[in-house]
Amino acid sequence: MNPDASTIAAGAPIEVDLSPVAEGQDIKVFWRGKPIYISHRTKKQIDEARAVNVASLPDPQSDEARVKSGHEQWLVVIGICTHLGCIPIAHEGNYDGFFCPCHGSQYDSSGRIRQGPAPANLPVPPYQFVSDTKIQIG
Amino acid sequence: MSGPSDYQPSNPALQWIERRLPILGLMHSSFVVYPTPRNLNYWWTFGAILSFMLGIQILTGVILAMHYTPHADLAFKSVELLVRDVNYGWLLRNMHAVGASMFFVAVYVHMLRGLYYGSYKEPREVLWILGVIIYLLMMATGFMGYVLPWGQMSFWGATVITNLFSAIPYVGESIVTLLWGGYSVGNPTLNRFFSLHYLLPFLIAGVVVLHVWALHVSGQNNPDGVEPKTEKDTVPFTPHATIKDMFGVACFMLLYAWFIFYMPNYLGDADNYIPANPGVTPPHIVPEWYYLPFYAILRSIPNKLAGVIGMFGAIIILCFLPWLDAAKTKSSKYRPLAKQFFWIFVAVCILLGYLGAQPPEGIYVIAGRVLTVCYFAYFLIVLPLLSRIEKPRPVPNSISDAVLAKTGSRSTPMVSTAIMLALAGSLFAGSVDSAKASEGSDQPPGNKWSFSGPFGKFDRGALQRGLKVYKEVCASCHGLSYVAFRNLAEAGGPGYSVAQAAAFASEYKVKDGPNDAGDMFERAGRPADYFPSPFANEQAARAANGGAAPPDLSLITKARSYKRGFPMFIVDFFTQYQEQGPDYVSALLQGFEDKVPEGVTIPEGSYYNKYFPGHAIKMPKPLSDGQVTYDDGSPTTVAQYAKDVTTFLMWSAEPHMEARKRLGFQVFIFLILFAGLMYFTKKKVWADSH
Structure with missing residues (x-):
């Protein structure tokens, strides 16, 4: 009952061109049937994410550990709420990040859980930069 | 099952079978001479009601499965076409969907009855535990069945419920992958749920057999909770319990039929008339009512x-x-x-x-x-x-004592x-x-619709005018993909002749092909064709309309609703009010205002609408006075347009509504007569036993 070969093959890595995404915008791409949010963060969002006392977070993780160094403006997270799997809405909630409409979990501009029933941060999918404006997810 | 049966069939052929497989004796001892306490009340008929519901669910489910396509791209459409095109498909689907709810109504009454009268106590512990297992199986079956139509609530319900298992430490994630058969809820999930949804009812039937077996070993509990001691305490199952159960089932069917024929969507969720979309979570995910306490x-x-x-x-x-x-x-x-x-x-x-x-x-x-x-x-x-x-009150010595005392207090x-x-x-x-x-949201005003109530019929004139409004205004952006031109000539519709429908179809260009050269070509529409959609696909529709794809209108009056709140939702059950969708659509068409109220900001490219959730709608005001000419002298006002096109859209969402209500009336007359007959027969049978 595990995923069949075609499902696994369809889950191969994808490349995403980042050049059309302006600062403050974000796009949603699908990989393995999951929505991946790619946010081009503003300076303010980055500063907010870094100003937080990491130890005070429900799932402590620094912003630096969640983005690729040299590409701090890009946040890539799987847009599936870690509570029960709904899709959070970007640019909503009190933390300049994501807000899940199902049970009210709120994530900050680094995709970290700040408030609500979700137990963990939005996961960062495996990805790397193949060039300055292109990433490969998977 | 009170010991070996001494039943001997008189027919030699039956005797031949009986000697080799004593099944008739088993039936006879279990359901004919089986002693049942004589003080049972009507709460005890729910066992029979549940068996009846299980039978109905299996029967309708097997036929539905013959017409259903378990594929993520086709499931929603196959259910819609089943309702529209299969003979009495609407009835089968309503019976099955409402039947699930009725099954749970009955099982909750049955369980609470067991709780109240202590039916779980010695010697009935195993009987009770088997019942809990049946209930768990029912919940799993009901959940998987709700996923099959592959609407928004199906998809997101499946996502939320399967994610529950990810909470289990260590093995949670792998269990969820096994349930999904992929990396998220998708086509493999739908396929395995379909398979399991077909399997589980037969497991339930198997456990029900064990449940009845255990019941017949320990005997039925009864309202006084004292075990039968002498023969005076019991009556034979047939005819006493049989006829009483028949009356109970008949009464229960009245409630069942009320939902099937008059409010089939009352217990459902409007969002499930929107096809599943993995990219959009509905604002408010709610499971079916029977899971709500949990x-x-x-x-x-x-x-x-x-x-x-x-x-x-x-x-x-x-x-x-x-x-x-x-x-x-x-x-x-x-x-x-x-x-x-x-x-x-x-x-x-x-x-x-x-x-x-x-x-x-x-x-x-x-x-x-x-x-x-x-x-x-x-x-x-x-x-x-x-x-x-x-400190309990004294319990009567025997059931007969309790029955005799009952006349007094x-x-x-x-x-x-x-x-x-x-x-x-x-x-x-x-x-x-x-x-x-309810504070802060604008409730759409209620309207008087020709199709509301138990005898409602579509106003033919309004349907024809509404079709004209759709064709001349709405159709430039909105599809109507589940409606075929032939439907326009069907009974209960706008009342066109077959020739008129064919002529109407021929005005459309329909894409067909490939031809012998392998090319797609355009040809005039035929009655069997469906209304062509204005955009090739959802992305094209989205790109042409500022990012918001205009929804298909085939089901819009059923896919939109608004919260009625308490206590209106209870009142609605009795008044059969189920026109939230039409009221909302009609209000939305008239809800555009140029002046944006203070405190509401409307983004660039959106328009203010009083009744749209959030008030900022991408659709510009579609209708204005005099825009569409009417041949029959009806006023050409926005209010009239809205009313006509909403009536038309209600018909396109449920073309068999008139047949549903007409058959409902006949079924009700039959059921009331049947229940009456059963009641008086029961009275006669029990005359000496009370």
Whole structure:
């Protein structure tokens, strides 16, 4: 009952061109049937994410550990709420990040859980930069 | 099953079979001569009602499966076409979907009856536990069945429920992958759910056989909770119980038919008429009503794992009931304290159900926590404690004593008072909540529709005018993909002739092909074609309309709704009000205002609409006075246009509505006569036994 070969093959890595995404915008791409949010963060969002006392977070993780160094403006997270799997809405909630409409979990501009029933941060999918404006997810 | 049967068939052929397989003797001893306590009340007919419902569900389900396509791209459409094109497909689907709810209504009554009369106590523990297993299987079956139409609520319900298993430490994630058959809920998930949804009812039937077997070994409990001692305490199953069960089933079918024929969507969710979209979560995910109390328990516990344990624990705890409640007296009839706590428990369950449907915020969360504690306290504190401190009233010596004494004193007023109090309490609590909830949103005004009520029919003129409005205005952006041109000539529709429908179709260009050269080509429409959509695909529609794809209108009047709140949703059950969709659509078409009220900001490219959730709609005001000419002299105003096109869209969402209501009336006449007949036969049969 595990995923069949075609499902696994369809889950191969994808490349995403980042050049059309302006600062403050974000796009949603699908990989393995999951929505991946790619946010081009503003300076303010980055500063907010870094100003937080990491130890005070429900799932402590620094912003630096969640983005690729040299590409701090890009946040890539799987847009599936870690509570029960709904899709959070970007640019909503009190933390300049994501807000899940199902049970009210709120994530900050680094995709970290700040408030609500979700137990963990939005996961960062495996990805790397193949060039300055292109990433490969998977 | 009271020992070996001495049944001997008189027919030689049956004797031949009987000697080799004594099945007739088994039937005879189980369902004919089987002694049943003579003091059983009507709460005991729910066992028969449940067997009947299981039969109906399996029967309708097998036929539905013949027309259903279990594929993520085709499932939604196959269900819609099943309802529209299969002979009596609408009836089959309504019977199956409403049947699931009715099955749960009956099982809850059955379980509460067991709880009240102590039917789980020695020697019926195994019987009770088998019942809990059936209930768990029913919940799994009901959930998977709800996923099959592949609407928005199906998809997101499946996502939320399968994610519950990810809370299990270490193995959670792999269990979820096994359930999905992929990396998220998708086509493999739908396929395996379909397979399991077909399998589980037969497992239920198997456990039901064990349940009945266990019942026939230990004998039925009864309202007085004393075991039958002599033959005077019992009556033979047939005809006494059989006829009483028939009357109970007939009455239950009246309720069932009320939903099937008059309010098939009352218990469903409008969002499930929107095809599943993995990219958009509905603003408010609600499970089917029968899971709501457990969903409320899940949400009221702030820790994910603890919430899941709480939810499943709330059901599993029922298995331990025979040992949690150690009181010797079975029936709550003779337990003054247990009786009161029972009704408080019922009220707690109803209130939890109400909270499960509310958004998880503020007062609802706190109330949910309090009630969750009450739920568990009933089993873990109240029942064990009562069995030690309560002083029960004396129990009659035998069932015949109880029956004779019954003529004198009646205990029912006490019970009904408790029900009234519980209901009044929940009504009061509910009305306080709903008064808060309805603030700040504009409720669409109610309209008088020609198609409302038990005898409603579509106004033919309005349907024809509405079609004209759709064709000349709406069709430039909105599709109508489930409606075929041939439908225009069908009974209960706009009343065109077959030739008129064909002529109407020929005005459209339809893409066909490939031809012999392998090219796609355009040809004139035929009656069998469906209304062509204005855009090639959803992305094209989105790109052409500023990012918001205009929804297909085939089902729009069923896919849109608004919250009626408490107590209106109870009133609606009796008045058969189910026109939330049409009221909303008509209000939306008339709700455009140039002047944006203060405090509302409308983004660039959007328009203010009073009734649109959030008020910012991408669709510009579509209708203005005089835009569409009418040949029949009806006023050419926006109000009239809105009314006509909404009537037309209601027909396109449910082309067989008139047939549904007409058949409903006939079924009701039959059922009332049948129930009456059964009642008087039952009276006659029981005349000597009371």
